[in-house]
Amino acid sequence: MSAPSIPMKPLSNSDVLDTRFRSALERMAEAGRLKTYDAPADTHLEIAAIMKKLDGGPSIMFTAPKGYDTPVLGNFLSAQANCEAAFGVDFRGIRTFVARALAAPLPPQVVKKASAQEVVLKKGFDLRKLLPALHHTRDDAGRFATAGIVITKDPDTGVYNASYHRLQILGPNSTGLKLDLGRHLRLAWERAKAKGVDLPMVVAIGTDIALHYTAATMGSQMPAEADELAAAGGLAGRPMPVVKAVTQDLLVPADTEFVLEGTLSATETVNEGPFGEFIGFMAPAAPGPVFNVTAVTHRKDPIYLAINGYGRETIMLRKYVLEASLLKAVQPAVPIVVDAEITAGGLHRFHAIVQVQKTLPAHEGLQRNAILASFGALKDLDLIIVVDDDIDIRDPADVEYALATRMEASRDLIVIPEARGHEYVRAGNNGIRAKLGIDATVPIEERERFRRMRFEDTAVRLEDLGGDVGSIVARLRG
Secondary structure, eight states: OOOOSSOOOOOOTTOOOOOOHHHHHHHHHHTTOEEEEOSOBOTBTHHHHHHHHTTTSSEEEESOBTTOSSOEEESTTOSHHHHHHHHTSOHHHHHHHHHHHHHSOOOOEEOSOOGGGSEEEOSSOOHHHHOOOBBOSTTSSSOEEOSOEEEEEOTTTOOEEEEEOOEEEEETTEEEEOOOTTOHHHHHHHHHHHTTOOEEEEEEEEEOHHHHHHTTOOGGGSOTTSOHHHHHHHHHTSOOEEEEOSSSSSEEESSEEEEEEEEEEEEEEEEEOOEEOTTSSEEOOEEEEEEEEEEEEEOSSOOEEOOOTTSHHHHHHHHHHHHHHHHHHHTTTOTTEEEEEEOTTTTTTSEEEEEEOOOSGGGTTHHHHHHHHHHHHOTTOOEEEEEETTSOTTOHHHHHHHHHHHOOHHHHEEEEEEEEOOTTOTTSBTTEEEEEEEEOOOOGGGTTTTOOOOOOOOOOOGGGGOOOHHHHHHHHTO
């Protein structure tokens, strides 16, 4: 197995994490995972292009965006090393705390003062001048705020929902909003619309990283009756501090760089998009409701957070959430499952490697149950490869070794035709697509015959790898 990239102390359910946004940035800076880009950079196409070119590396603080005094933070949680540095634990620790968020939510704690409201603007503001929102690609419809976490309260149940939604900047106090089918925000908006009222809404940009993760949780692991603000408290191990919004009857995370307050119109729509999506294609323009902004609050020295639509951060935000959700759903049903990796090549959404440990003859066949259980747990998964516990599921070469030496196509491919997946996958038909399971495990009675060579576990001193290169060259030349 691959070793954790940072030291890990034993974790317990009583651990409390400091998940404040700027605390995370400090840890990242100390770990070398936050760099500055000090040359002037344009919010029109240039910053997004630099972010894409450096995607997967350290986070970048653009200190001199042209026309703005507010720095732009990009590639924040776009790589495993960034995420681990931000939380101060390794990826297994992050998954542990995500699981705690789902199992043991803690309601938020209301405070009277918050850094999110150091500056309050109720009139005379212009989003176009205030936010250094990026124009990402030439094919986009304009400037989009992409890292905003939308917070609403269901008008029927009163349950808080937090989720990522992009905002197309339209004017000084209005944006368009893409409202996908099946999302909890859409359900709340439709319920408000049925009552003939607009939906109160706030948008947090650059906030508590626990909320960054719970807002990325979806599906059966975060049903409509679950409160994402409380889940964020569960993840951190302490109630998340919140403050009352200044113009809407909603709670706002106290530790937030920018907050947009307003209402999502029940009647006013705009043609939102096109915009580049995480899957690499342009999402076409489509009608969406207008978000009318009634106030902007922010820190005295705010940092603006930006996420590239087609960038690693978009998919990394859901990686550990989805892995924790997968294991939570599958392990009780199939106890031989020991780990899972939702892979980068599958956009941390569509492909998974599931690791099993077969120790008894009665375990044979359960690896295939694990394939079916995984498809049932996460709708968007289209490919599951199940491997034995001697395969490093985070090493693509080792997984491919299992495919090359342990999978026999005539018996080990499991195809489930016409299943429901993600509608953005153009190879399918509006979300209908065959799902493929691959059994790359060794039958338990054959484990000894398939056992790989073993070398001694010998300590290697890196200082002994030096040497006089000149003498080596001289020897080679005779």
